[in-house]
Amino acid sequence: xxxxxxxxxxxKSFSFRLYLIFSATIALLTAAFALVYVIxxxxxxxxxxxxxxxLMATILAQNARLPLFAENRDALSLMAADTVxxxxxxxxxxxxxxxxxxxxxxxxxxxxxxxxxxEVPITSPGQMLSPEAALLGRPPSGENRVIGQVHLRxxxxxxxxxxNNLLIASLAIGTLFWIMVSLLCYQILKRATGSFKLLLAxxxxxxxxxxxxxxxxxxxxxxxxxxxAINAMAASLELRELENLSLQEELLKAMKLEVQEEKKRVMxxxxxTNKMTSLGLLLSSMAHEINNPxxxxxxxxxxxxxxxADVVPLLDRVREEEGDFYLGGVPFKTARTALSENAAxxxxxSERIARVVQGLREYGVGDGSRLRPNLNVNDAVTAALSxxxxxxxxxxxxxxxxxxxxxxxxxxxxxxxxxxxxxxMNAMQALPNACGEVGVVTRFDQKSNxxxxxxxxxxxxxxxxxxxxxxxxxxxTKLDRGGSGLxxxxxxxxxxxxxxxxxxxxxxxxxxxxxxLLPAKAADASLGEVVAAKDHQHVxxxxxxxx
Amino acid sequence: xxxxxxxxxxxLLLLPLPALAYDILVLQSLHEKGYDEAVxxxxxxxxxxxxxLVLSDxxxxxxxxxxxEEHPRVIIAVGERxxxxxxKARNVPVxxxxxxxxxxxxxxxxxxxxxDPSRYLSVFNSMGVQKVGVIYDPNRSGxxxxxxxxxxxxxxIELITREVRVPKETPAVLESLRGKVxxxxxxxxxxxxxxxxxxxxxxxxxxxxxxxxxxxxxxxSMGGAVSLGIDRYDIGKQVGEMAESLLxxxxxxxxxxxxxxxxxxxxxxxxxxxxKISGTGx
Numbered sequence: 001x002x003x004x005x006x007x008x009x010x011x012k013s014f015s016f017r018l019y020l021i022f023s024a025t026i027a028l029l030t031a032a033f034a035l036v037y038v039i040x041x042x043x044x045x046x047x048x049x050x051x052x053x054x055l056m057a058t059i060l061a062q063n064a065r066l067p068l069f070a071e072n073r074d075a076l077s078l079m080a081a082d083t084v085x086x087x088x089x090x091x092x093x094x095x096x097x098x099x100x101x102x103x104x105x106x107x108x109x110x111x112x113x114x115x116x117x118x119e120v121p122i123t124s125p126g127q128m129l130s131p132e133a134a135l136l137g138r139p140p141s142g143e144n145r146v147i148g149q150v151h152l153r154x155x156x157x158x159x160x161x162x163x164n165n166l167l168i169a170s171l172a173i174g175t176l177f178w179i180m181v182s183l184l185c186y187q188i189l190k191r192a193t194g195s196f197k198l199l200l201a202x203x204x205x206x207x208x209x210x211x212x213x214x215x216x217x218x219x220x221x222x223x224x225x226x227x228x229a230i231n232a233m234a235a236s237l238e239l240r241e242l243e244n245l246s247l248q249e250e251l252l253k254a255m256k257l258e259v260q261e262e263k264k265r266v267m268x269x270x271x272x273t274n275k276m277t278s279l280g281l282l283l284s285s286m287a288h289e290i291n292n293p294x295x296x297x298x299x300x301x302x303x304x305x306x307x308x309a310d311v312v313p314l315l316d317r318v319r320e321e322e323g324d325f326y327l328g329g330v331p332f333k334t335a336r337t338a339l340s341e342n343a344a345x346x347x348x349x350s351e352r353i354a355r356v357v358q359g360l361r362e363y364g365v366g367d368g369s370r371l372r373p374n375l376n377v378n379d380a381v382t383a384a385l386s387x388x389x390x391x392x393x394x395x396x397x398x399x400x401x402x403x404x405x406x407x408x409x410x411x412x413x414x415x416x417x418x419x420x421x422x423x424x425m426n427a428m429q430a431l432p433n434a435c436g437e438v439g440v441v442t443r444f445d446q447k448s449n450x451x452x453x454x455x456x457x458x459x460x461x462x463x464x465x466x467x468x469x470x471x472x473x474x475x476x477t478k479l480d481r482g483g484s485g486l487x488x489x490x491x492x493x494x495x496x497x498x499x500x501x502x503x504x505x506x507x508x509x510x511x512x513x514x515x516x517l518l519p520a521k522a523a524d525a526s527l528g529e530v531v532a533a534k535d536h537q538h539v540x541x542x543x544x545x546x547x
Numbered sequence: 548x549x550x551x552x553x554x555x556x557x558x559l560l561l562l563p564l565p566a567l568a569y570d571i572l573v574l575q576s577l578h579e580k581g582y583d584e585a586v587x588x589x590x591x592x593x594x595x596x597x598x599x600l601v602l603s604d605x606x607x608x609x610x611x612x613x614x615x616e617e618h619p620r621v622i623i624a625v626g627e628r629x630x631x632x633x634x635k636a637r638n639v640p641v642x643x644x645x646x647x648x649x650x651x652x653x654x655x656x657x658x659x660x661x662x663d664p665s666r667y668l669s670v671f672n673s674m675g676v677q678k679v680g681v682i683y684d685p686n687r688s689g690x691x692x693x694x695x696x697x698x699x700x701x702x703x704i705e706l707i708t709r710e711v712r713v714p715k716e717t718p719a720v721l722e723s724l725r726g727k728v729x730x731x732x733x734x735x736x737x738x739x740x741x742x743x744x745x746x747x748x749x750x751x752x753x754x755x756x757x758x759x760x761x762x763x764x765x766x767x768s769m770g771g772a773v774s775l776g777i778d779r780y781d782i783g784k785q786v787g788e789m790a791e792s793l794l795x796x797x798x799x800x801x802x803x804x805x806x807x808x809x810x811x812x813x814x815x816x817x818x819x820x821x822x823k824i825s826g827t828g829x
Contacts (some may be wrong), residue, residue, distance in 0.1 A: 065743075066743075066744070066746060066747050066750070069715055069718065069744060070715045070716070070719050070744075072718070072719065124742055124743045125742075125746065127765075128742035128743070128745045128769070129742060129745075130737055130740075130741065131647065131734075131735030131737055131740050132660075132735070134762070134763035134765050134766065135645075135647065135660050135762065135777060136580070136582070137580060137581045137584070137763075138579070138580070140765065
């Protein structure tokens with residue numbers, strides 16, 4: 001099977017087809033040359049025979065001139081007999097100019113094939129002059145005078161034999177020549193196509209992806225130049241391949257790096273979210289843990305106040321009766337007022353604790369997305385400030401100017417609080433050395449029917465480059481100080497969700513003004529519109545919701 | 548007026564008369580280069596007035612009438628045909644030239660076309676040959692052969708002669724000389740030397756290695772060794788001088804036929820070299 005496949009492959013090969021073409025061409029050429037040679041030679045044989053006959057007849061005519069003139073029949077017979085002995089001559093006859101047969105000779109050979117009749121006139125040379133003409137100086141006339149005729153009959157059977165011999169010899173030589181040249185062609189083609197095979201193998205090797213393969217063909221011929229060109233192409237492809245691999249590796253590395261960075265960021269967000277969730281839970285727990293004792297304290301305060309109110313008349317009478325006395329080391333007169341005040345402070349502070357805890361609960365645990373149809377922005381501001389109260393440093397002066405006739409808006413107090421906490425935190429962090437002023441102003445812009453909340457600081461301001469990227473997610477100038485780069489991004493998202501706008505006006509060294517413009521609730525505004533707006537989710541909603 | 552016309556015609560008719568008054572009438576057989584040369588020689592040899600008539604331009608009766616009417620003092624016949632016509636003018640002396648076999652009669656003399664045999668014999672002598680073959684027709688060249696035999700004896704040369712009656716005998720006769728001669732003498736005999744048989748002389752010369760001494764230069768190119776040819780101009784001049792003698796009053800009987808006084812000797816050096824013949828003398 002392998003052998004037949006190899007033979008079939010060889011039969012289809014370029015070298016075999018070339019060999020076939022060469023052999024066929026050589027055979028055709030050899031046959032053509034042999035044919036032309038045989039035809040030419042046969043014609044040449046016949047021509048030679050005719051020429052030979054003509055020559056013999058001419059010689060005979062020349063020799064017979066004088067015997068014919070002298071009518072010497074014996075000499076003519078001898079000449080004819082001598083001529084007829086020639087192998088190709090069958091018959092010789094000599095006639096006078098008058099047609100009289102002077103002699104005739106026949107060969108013993110029988111007529112076996114075609115014959116050629118040859119007739120040559122016997123002439124007296126024109127240059128021969130009579131004595132008188134010679135003496136008169138007459139020039140030779142040059143005209144030959146016919147005095148007789150020689151007739152030869154030639155046998156052409158020899159030509160046929162020679163032709164047959166020539167044909168056989170030509171066939172034999174032609175065949176031998178064809179075989180030799182075919183063998184030579186085979187060897188030459190084998191050598192010539194060897195380079196082709198090398199080239200083809202190299203190309204196939206390179207084509208199969210082995211770009212480091214090189215075709216090694218010696219010399220400076222076309223094939224060698226082709227091999228060099230293919231080698232150069234393979235080298236170029238190999239270089240490109242290496243470059244591609246390198247680029248792929250770099251890309252892969254970059255992608256891995258980016259994925260890692262992204263993973264880190266996502267993890268940071270998850271951690272932050274988790275932290276915030278934990279913080280919320282902590283706050284909720286704390287609120288719960290604080291509210292119970294705080295309620296007890298407030299209750300106790302109230303009880304103390306009520307009791308003290310009931311006890312004071314009694315004690316006043318005692319003091320009147322018995323004079324001043326001491327309670328807890330303090331004179332009753334002083335303690336009477338101080339206890340009332342302290343009891344009031346207990347209640348007051350307890351209520352304050354209750355408010356803070358309520359604020360924390362609402363911030364951390366409450367349903368932040370719950371929209372209030374009548375949200376008073378000032379309440380949100382107050383709540384935010386209460387959350388940030390502990391963040392306020394002593395050198396920071398917080399100035400608030402809350403408008404009294406603000407219309408309500410439709411929105412989430414918790415989300416608005418978050419916005420305000422972000423803005424106030426940013427304002428405080430922008431103050432150099434945590435020293436300066438932070439002002440919070442609320443007002444109503446009747447012209448645009450918007451509630452305006454402005455947070456202004458006397459901080460370092462924001463540069464133009466930073467200003468352009470302020471609302472990008474994860475962009476922060478305070479990453480080293482715990483900034484996440486999401487504050488303004490989320491704040492803008494929340495404000496936009498409420499149909500408002502968040503504007504920042506700042507110049508380096510001139511402080512920053514953050515302005516939140518929220519549309520006031522219209523008289524016929526429905527809650528559905530706001531709810532519909534909430535349906536538009538954002539990537540930051542997860543974080544937002546978590547809070 | 549008719550009288551005047553007649554007188555004018557008469558004057559015109561008489562005008563050529565002075566031109567017709569000449570001494571020698573040259574009768575030329577035909578327009579032939581050799582004849583023209585001889586005639587030029589005759590004019591050179593004689594100061595007499597001449598008129599030349601070419602026979603091929605006239606019929607014979609006109610020639611006879613012209614001779615009778617114009618009364619030339621001497622007729623020079625150029626060629627045998629012209630000699631035959633001139634002989635009919637019985638009372639006018641005739642000088643012939645360029646006639647190969649002239650018939651000599653009273654009142655006719657001239658210069659033959661054959662050189663004196665002694666000239667040929669001297670050539671043979673100079674070539675150192677003793678036996679010379681000659682083929683001739685006794686009817687044509689018998690007299691010449693007799694003179695040649697006489698001269699040969701005096702010169703110590705043996706002439707081996709063969710007679711032929713018809714031209715076709717020449718090849719066979721030549722074969723009879725094979726091995727017997729040291730040279731061949733080709734004499735201008737139309738029977739012995741015909742166009743068809745001329746070749747036989749030179750084939751014989753080639754096969755036998757003997758030189759052929761001939762009478763015309765044209766044969767040298769065919770294989771002749773030496774030629775002693777005539778000078779046609781000098782023959783004419785010789786005849787002109789004879790005519791001058793006749794006109795001066797010398798009787799024609801005192802002027803015997805003469806042989807050409809000048810011979811033109813030519814040799815084929817290749818043949819002589821091949822035959823190893825050194826001196827040709829002549």
